[in-house]
Amino acid sequence: MIEPASNISALLSSYKGKEREIVEKSYQIAAASLEGLERENHHPFLEHPVNVALIVKDEIGLRSTSVAAVLLHEATRSKDEMMERIQKEFSSEIVNIVKGLNNISRITPKETRLQAENYRKLIVSYSKDPRVTLIKIADRLEIMRNLSIFPKSSIMRKLTESQMLYIPLAHQLGLYKIKGEMENLFFKYSDPEHYRAISNKLLATAPDREKLAAEFIRPLEKKLKESGLKYTLKVRTKTAWSIWQKMLKQDVPFEGVSDVFAIRFILDVAPEKEKDACWQVYSLVTQEYKPDVSRLRDWISNPKPNGYESLHTTVENKDGAKVEVQIRTVRMDQMAESGHASHWSYKGIKSVRGLDEWLLDVKKMLETPGLLNQDSPHKDLDEIFVFTPSGDLKQLPKGASVLDFAFSIHSNLGMTCSGAKVNGKVKSIREELHTGDVVEIMSRKDQKPSRDWLNIVISSKARSHIKSRLKEEEGKMSRMGREMLERRMKNWKIELSDDTLTNLTKHFKMKSIGDFFIAINDYKIDLQAVKDFLSDSQKEESREKEEKETSTSKLAEKATRDRGDYLVISDKLDNISYKMAKCCNPIFGDDVFGFVTATGGISIHRISCPNAARLISQYPYRIQKVRWRQTSTSSQFQTSLKVIGNGDTTISNTIMECVANAGASIRAFRIGERQKNKIEFVAEMELSVGNKGHLDKVISALKKLREVTNVLRTSERKI
Secondary structure: OOOOOOOHHHHHOOOOHHHHHHHHHHHHHHHHHOOOOEOOOOOEOOHHHHHHHHHHHHHHOOOHHHHHHHHHHHHHOOOOHHHHHHHHHOOHHHHHHHHHHHHHHOOOOOOOOOOHHHHHHHHHHHOOOOHHHHHHHHHHHHHHHOHHHOOHHHHHHHHHHHHHHHHHHHHHOOOHHHHHHHHHHHHHHHOHHHHHHHHHHHHHHHHHHHHHHHHHHHHHHHHHHHHOOOEEEEEEEOOHHHHHHHHHHHOOOHHHOOOOEEEEEEEOOOHHHHHHHHHHHHHHHHHHOEEEEEEEEEOOOOOOOOOOOOEEEEEEOOOOOEEEEEEEEHHHHHHHHHOHHHHHHHHOOOOHHHHHHHHHHHHHHHOOOOHHHOOOOOOOOOEEEEEOOOOOEEEEEOOOEHHHHHHHHOHHHHHOEEEEEEOOEEEOOOOEOOOOOEEEEEEOOOOOOOHHHHHOOOOHHHHHHHHHHHHHHHHHHHHHHHHHHHHHHHHHOOOOOHHHHHHHHHHOOOOOHHHHHHHHHOOOOOHHHHHHHHHHHHHHHHHHHHHHHHHHHHHHHHHHHHHOOOEEEOOOOOOOOEEEOOOOOOOOOOOEEEEEOOOOOEEEEEOOOOOHHHHHHHOHHHEEOEEEOOOOOOOOEEEEEEEEEEOOHHHHHHHHHHHHHOOOEEEEEEEEEOOOOOOEEEEEEEEEEOOHHHHHHHHHHHHOOOOEEEEEEEOOOOO
8 A cells, every 4th residue: 555645644634434535545546646757846746636635625625525536636637547447436426526627627728718708617617516616726726836846938827827717716706815825926926026025025014013013902902801802813914916906006105005914803702793893892993093984994784795794994093103903703704714615614514515505606606707807806908828839828918910929939930920820720910819829820931021010910029020120121122222213313314312302202202212212123113204204304494594594694794784893802891891691601712792781781692592583683773793802811601511322320420521631610510311211311511611612622522422422502501
């Protein structure tokens, strides 16, 4: 005979006669079946079912039938032939529980979704006997208590299952103590940093709470003794998880949670005196301490829907410290601690009939529609959990698609994703996934992302990778399109200026210059059509320019005839006030004219100034012929340039170095990428030069830079 493990004695201690015989026999079968198997910590696997059986017996209160079923379940779950033996040697009641547990253990993500409601329905369908569900909760509690022995990927899956299913189930079935412990364990492993912070603060403040509790009860001891009430005093500290939820909900730090701990009076009175006794203690407490009436909660007169009964209030001592006080009876306390299971224990009903009544209540609760959506702290999840064929768990935002899942595995897989097998069925990249789906990604080497993909994905990772690849691809196509256009325009002997590109983009109704280049690369715009447009535009510009120059020249000639001799611009003009017009920034060597201002001074304009035609035609009597002195002195003139090129803003240093080498001084500089076409940069600068020849030298040097496509002299300084 196989000797029982050391803790089997604790399991057998409560049983006598036939009950002990059933449990011991079940243990021997389990020990033989599981011999040689180990847990992740290399302990015998038998340790797990024995621990679960102890929870079932001591913490949930089920009888020997359930304990035997726990042991036989582990003995038969991977050995179908064992079922034939137990069907012969054990009652149908035990056999049915074992079958239900075995069916649930076979549920894998490949066969069903772990979506809470669907999983609950599946468990209920397997749980013809409600004890099956209670045993599964005990099984999960044992796993959570030993979570550290499992690999990381397994821990994450077990945490997810616990959060979505087992914690809400324990809450709804009234197993509050188990539910609280599982929540705390969930917190410990899912958010270890905050768990440690709160746990350490609880540890550090424990002496303060003990001192406050002792000082609180001291003035009441005599009054309570005189009242003749029998009571037990407990100091109850909230769990780290409960405190964390309060901190999040109230948006306060640890110190801001007012009910970190509570002082609980547990009264031992007859059922018919419960209410009066509770209110009597409330009266004594509020006579001694100042109550906060807004925080009075009377769940004795009106119990919670789940059966919770207690009287809560918050009082303040003379030092201003606030203490939560809970007043309840022994029966109420047992109900609050262990839920419905404790109800029968308190009444002393150990009979099968009493247990059956409770189990009937459990069955009704399990079959209640929407169970997991009522009063559950975990009901609104914004994430889904999806599995790879190998069982790895991926967390995605709710509403994620097959394409989101592909990118969560690897960006390269996402880029080539063409669809997937979802739970064995072929689906498109648009298919919305749900918790528990098993997804096998299909890919093609020739698959490429498109802008439409941004309407399919919702995860930030997928959107970021798609946008990056689209930008990269569009940039590549844009550069290829530009090169095609530049080669043709060179053959056509037409300059590719910034204005030209703007006009072309507008003419062909493109959103940006980049889109225009991409359309050329994709042959959506015929280069012959580009040439025809440029030829027509060039002819039109030449005609307008000729007309304008002729008109301006005639006006200037007429004005200068009327005004007489030239005014020579020199630094030595002492009796004449003149200045360079800011609208065109003339420099030494430009073809210029003078305009007599209202103040009597003269502003010097370039003959190509945008305002020249208007001034000459409307105010011919104020036009003055001017010319520069023969040679430039040490005077410096300010002008502005716009430099356009391919690349990004890292070209700044190269441009400024080029200008400096040409002998010009930069007074202001700004560079940026085109808002609608990220492959081009535009640099604007304000320079000081000696004369027009000097400026031409600067422009020539800039145009020689490989990255620069055009340099324009601008009329106004805007920097």
